[in-house]
Amino acid sequence: MKKTIITVIGKDRVGIIAAVCTYLASHNINILDIDQSIIQGFFHMMMIVDADHADKEFSVLAAELAAVGDELGVQIKMQHEDIFDVMHRI
Amino acid sequence: MINLYEVSETNKMIEESNLDVRTITMGISLLDCCHEDVDKVCANIYEKICCKARDLVRTGEDIELEYGIPIVNKRISITPVGLIGGCCRSADDFIRIAKTLDRAAAAVGVNFLGGYSALVSKGMTDADRMLIESIPQALASTQLVCSSVNVGSTRTGIDMDAVRLLGETVKQTAYLTRDSDGIGCAKLVIFCNAPDDNPFMAGAFHGVTEGDTVINVGVSGPGVVKRALEEVRGESFDVLCETIKKTAFKITRVGQLVAREASERLKVPFGIIDLSLAPTPAIGDSVADILHEIGVEYAGAPGTTAALALLNDQVKKGGIMASSYVGGLSGAFIPVSEDQGMIDSVNAGALTLEKLEAMTCVCSVGLDMIAVPGDTKASTISGIIADEMAIGMVNQKTTAVRLIPVYGKSVGDTVEFGGLLGHAPIMDVNRFGCEDFIGRKGRIPAPIHSFKN
Numbered sequence: 001m002k003k004t005i006i007t008v009i010g011k012d013r014v015g016i017i018a019a020v021c022t023y024l025a026s027h028n029i030n031i032l033d034i035d036q037s038i039i040q041g042f043f044h045m046m047m048i049v050d051a052d053h054a055d056k057e058f059s060v061l062a063a064e065l066a067a068v069g070d071e072l073g074v075q076i077k078m079q080h081e082d083i084f085d086v087m088h089r090i
Numbered sequence: 091m092i093n094l095y096e097v098s099e100t101n102k103m104i105e106e107s108n109l110d111v112r113t114i115t116m117g118i119s120l121l122d123c124c125h126e127d128v129d130k131v132c133a134n135i136y137e138k139i140c141c142k143a144r145d146l147v148r149t150g151e152d153i154e155l156e157y158g159i160p161i162v163n164k165r166i167s168i169t170p171v172g173l174i175g176g177c178c179r180s181a182d183d184f185i186r187i188a189k190t191l192d193r194a195a196a197a198v199g200v201n202f203l204g205g206y207s208a209l210v211s212k213g214m215t216d217a218d219r220m221l222i223e224s225i226p227q228a229l230a231s232t233q234l235v236c237s238s239v240n241v242g243s244t245r246t247g248i249d250m251d252a253v254r255l256l257g258e259t260v261k262q263t264a265y266l267t268r269d270s271d272g273i274g275c276a277k278l279v280i281f282c283n284a285p286d287d288n289p290f291m292a293g294a295f296h297g298v299t300e301g302d303t304v305i306n307v308g309v310s311g312p313g314v315v316k317r318a319l320e321e322v323r324g325e326s327f328d329v330l331c332e333t334i335k336k337t338a339f340k341i342t343r344v345g346q347l348v349a350r351e352a353s354e355r356l357k358v359p360f361g362i363i364d365l366s367l368a369p370t371p372a373i374g375d376s377v378a379d380i381l382h383e384i385g386v387e388y389a390g391a392p393g394t395t396a397a398l399a400l401l402n403d404q405v406k407k408g409g410i411m412a413s414s415y416v417g418g419l420s421g422a423f424i425p426v427s428e429d430q431g432m433i434d435s436v437n438a439g440a441l442t443l444e445k446l447e448a449m450t451c452v453c454s455v456g457l458d459m460i461a462v463p464g465d466t467k468a469s470t471i472s473g474i475i476a477d478e479m480a481i482g483m484v485n486q487k488t489t490a491v492r493l494i495p496v497y498g499k500s501v502g503d504t505v506e507f508g509g510l511l512g513h514a515p516i517m518d519v520n521r522f523g524c525e526d527f528i529g530r531k532g533r534i535p536a537p538i539h540s541f542k543n
Contacts, residue, residue, distance in 0.1 A: 005092065005097055007097055007098070007101060009098075009347050011118065020239065028297075028475050033091065035093065035094045036094075036372075037094065044094060045094075046092075046093075046094045046395060047091070058155070058156055059152070059155050062156075062530045064403070077158055078102065078158075079156065079157050079158035080157050081092060081346055082158040083100060083158065083344060083347060084092045084097055084100050085092060085522060086094055086343040086344065086347045087096075087100055087122065087343050087344060088092065088096040088099075088100075088340075
């Protein structure tokens with residue numbers, strides 16, 4: 001399984017997690033872990049997900065998630081976990 | 091497991107400090123394209139490049155998207171054309187090859203193709219000489235082709251006949267592209283000890299020691315180093331060095347990941363990672379700004395050479411551990427026009443051509459992207475090339491010269507190249523002559539390899 005990291009950053013408001021989770025559920029993406037905090041009024045969330053069985057291509061999912069973010073007024077990025085692993089783990 | 095802080099650090103490097111992978115360069119051997127008929131050679135070259143590099147750009151874009159890391163350039167390097175040009179009977183024949191390369195590069199969508207090159211560190215074949223003579227016209231009549239000539243090495247000495255010819259070649263290239271401020275010269279590099287696996291333009295070529303095809307990756311990230319050093323202002327040298335090393339490690343690991351992915355997806359062997367700090371004209375993406383952060387008022391101030399030596403060494407030490415195959419140029423680049431901090435230093439009067447020459451003794455690569463007055467003599471350009479080649483030859487390192495004489499402009503004027511090539515103030519050149527030195531025929535012998543001092 002190749003894990004995927006989803007990051008959400010922006011101004012806090014009601015329904016951010018709900019909207020992201022709804023999108024993920026509707027495309028068969030399993031959430032493995034969630035870490036979230038509010039830093040200086042800004043909402044930071046990182047999700048580790050398994051997108052191996054998703055019903056769409058990675059590029060489509062990334063673009064659609066970014067669009068979900070636009071509606072919520074937050075920035076959503078979707079990246080393979082490896083880039084963080086190689087940088088922070090020896 | 092990866093935590094929120096680490097994810098956010100990586101993404102901040104990308105979003106705020108211009109972290110990127112500067113280039114994925116596919117090296118392609120054209121040795122099997124040789125034929126006695128130039129038309130057939132052109133057809134072979136076009137077919138081979140289009141076949142091997144068909145998926146290069148799309149693969150690069152896929153990796154970019156999936157990992158969220160910009161990959162700025164996708165490029166091709168080829169076997170030095172001087173080696174496959176045995177069929178050419180004139181400079182015009184070589185220009186036909188150059189145009190073919192340009193069409194092939196455009197067809198596969200890469201933004202530069204390097205290897206319109208000759209390796210003449212000990213002498214020129216007829217084909218090499220014709221290729222060098224064709225360079226001005228070739229660069230003026232193509233968009234994407236880059237050219238380089240290796241005129242010296244520590245083992246062979248310096249071919250001064252080639253150095254003399256190249257002084258004239260640079261001038262002629264500048265003249266033929268005078269309507270666009272001599273832009274042709276931005277695509278021509280003269281080397282000593284040129285590496286076979288350099289992924290960076292304009293000096294990339296696919297050396298004869300390489301396999302059929304290879305993927306080389308050039309990483310960058312001056313902005314990330316600068317940002318990391320802002321956190322350790324006033325600290326001791328050991329803290330400074332440790333910070334540079336850690337940052338270089340992180341940058342290089344990303345390059346290694348991208349190289350591995352590209353190599354697997356394209357089914358082309360991975361060659362090397364080039365650990366370089368390659369600046370761009372973007373604000374904050376500057377090697378000069380790192381030197382400023384280390385503690386010199388402007389690049390060029392006393393202390394600059396020492397600061398640069400330290401920076402270059404720590405980048406290598408950090409990067410070496412992140413990848414088992416490091417090669418190419420690997421070091422800090424100090425181009426003038428492509429680095430806003432360097433431009434500011436020149437404008438402030440802190441940085442001269444002579445100081446840049448001293449700086450090239452301790453870093454890669456050489457006198458790079460320096461605009462000089464259009465009336466600079468060919469012999470003077472040859473003299474500057476010879477000086478820089480001597481530094482490389484004696485110090486067993488790669489050095490290079492990429493000078494741009496700008497017709498109709500003199501010190502005080504500025505030229506605008508656009509894009510990654512940036513803009514540059516015209517720099518003053520020593521006005522004293524060296525005609526008699528450059529006029530001598532033959533070679534400078536290889537230096538002694540013992541009795542080092």
